[in-house]
Amino acid sequence: MSAKPETPRQTTIYDIARQVGLSASTVSAVLNGNWKSRRISEKTAERIRLVADRQGFALNQQARALRRQRSNLIGMIMPKYDNRYFSSIAEQFEHRARIRGLFPIITCTSRDPELELQAARTLLSYKVDCVIATGATNPDLISDICRASGVLNYNLDLPGSRAPSVISDNYGGALVLTSRVLAACAAEAGRPEPLAFIGGRSTDHNTLERLRAFRDAHAQAGIAPREDMILTTGYAAERAEQAVTQLAAAMPTLPAGIFVNSTSALEGVMRWLRSHHPEATIPHIGSFDWDPFAALIDSRILMARQDVETMLDILFDMMAERAQDRHCTEVPVRQITAASED
Amino acid sequence: MSAKPETPRQTTIYDIARQVGLSASTVSAVLNGNWKSRRISEKTAERIRLVADRQGFALNQQARALRRQRSNLIGMIMPKYDNRYFSSIAEQFEHRARIRGLFPIITCTSRDPELELQAARTLLSYKVDCVIATGATNPDLISDICRASGVLNYNLDLPGSRAPSVISDNYGGALVLTSRVLAACAAEAGRPEPLAFIGGRSTDHNTLERLRAFRDAHAQAGIAPREDMILTTGYAAERAEQAVTQLAAAMPTLPAGIFVNSTSALEGVMRWLRSHHPEATIPHIGSFDWDPFAALIDSRILMARQDVETMLDILFDMMAERAQDRHCTEVPVRQITAASED
């Protein structure tokens, strides 16, 4: 009648202990599995498990973590969810974490360096056992605060100098991709022509490596890249769209081919092409990053798909052995051509 | 020399207390802001803040949550990250949570009902203050376990009967979308023709509502839908691809138009079309859910974009006032046509 239906607080091991007439430590031992080593009888264990199940008991992980100095939480900092590269990283990360009995916390910082730091601090506040910085603008800062707290730290996608890193072979992938686009253009025009490069930041490792490959591929094709067509205006679609506008204004005709650095940038490039030349054939495009729909837009779009599975396998292996050497592992990309799958 | 560089444990309020020669409770009061009500002097507060900053002190949120019975964690269960609808929900959710001083935890369950439940239980174990079930296959089960723990709970995208829900106006959106596709087909063929319906689950509310609108739109166009062309084979791209294969095998020619239920299904449909009829004009397609690249594939693709911003605004408003009434709020979708933006 007047039982207070307020917030029906979660039952604790003390509640269970009272009900079975045993001590909380016994209940704890049974529920976390080390009851055999504490010489709790099978009969007692069974009785406790029964009551716990009946109550839908859920152990308070905060309390557990507080005492154990180990949270089983594993944090990932990630720039965006809105493209297939990062979203597959997120999904695979969660899947692998769960398999290993860890609880994944992913936090998305919209490429905001300030937010990245704040997110790292918050993760540490919640006492995650490990912080993985994915595509972080300043991974070393994150490494520093992790080190100060004694928390394991790895970099993914973009390398850092203060923690082990797992990234794609950006040079290798971009070299093949650029060469393929150059070849397609040459086949069409009868002679090689320099490509444009759109998207990314000229400050990040990946863009630099892809640019290096871009230039080398041009050299291998026997032509010089045109520096005025290299526009690393960031990853946002809007900025890429502006870059194409700028490109179109500066020259009589669009380049025969474009290296597009990320699918976000590709979004902007395609938007521009569709709105300004809806009927024209588009330039040959090499996109560093894959999207299933982009593949279907036009057979002139080539895409390099990064090997997320392998990267995460390596990452989790390093975590398992608590690797600390500041080494950068490069994983080859898998090449994708237009409209082909997987 | 022999200072142990093991794990440089995070500093606690006790460490700081010792350094400034004050009690831990004073440090706590200063650092969590209620020091004025505890009549701590400005001078003392300043001294403590200085030391805390210098040490890079990060409060242990687990301990805090344990004591406060309030974690400031807010959990979201979500099927997938790999499409623009869910990924924008995730990003917006995180953004709004942070603005409100909450720490968002999103966990992705790959549309696995078993995983959903397990995820809910885990979130409760970590004592989240609120659980939001997005697109859950069985939201009511989640509501039950949340209720048992006295934790606030809301449904997003798919409605439940045991917690407040915020969803799209699936009927309204699908009615307009279907009508537009029907009209496009009629304009081309000279007479209205029934559309195919591909994707989704005939067990979930959204699919049922969209199907109801699908039928009503046919009725309004003066034709009967063909039941044998309604294939709710799930959301996975592979299943949708199989559905089209089945459709193509069963009839001499493809339908003039297709209602595609989700961008995942659209992926499968487009894959089939490209691999089986690479050069043919594709059917008119109405996709319930938006993707920027899909919009560029063909002007015959129409897309309904759900109003994620408004849905989340409503959701957070309800959370703020701790609304409990099991009401379902429907938010109109924004209509999108081919290649147009935002």
Add this chain to the structure above:
DNA sequence: CAAGCATGCACCATCGGTTGTGCAATGCGG
């Protein structure tokens, strides 16, 4: 000058688990 009040902080129980240790009861051999 005593009573009264404000100031500034310390003490301590508490949140829900974990784990080292202690102790009674039982079993067993001699």
Add this chain to the structure above:
DNA sequence: CCGCATTGCACAACCGATGGTGCATGCTTG
């Protein structure tokens, strides 16, 4: 029947922060 080992569990300290309460000290007021 006694000593000793084993079995089966309880006790209590602890993890790090919070907040109610209490106690000096200094200042004001009659």
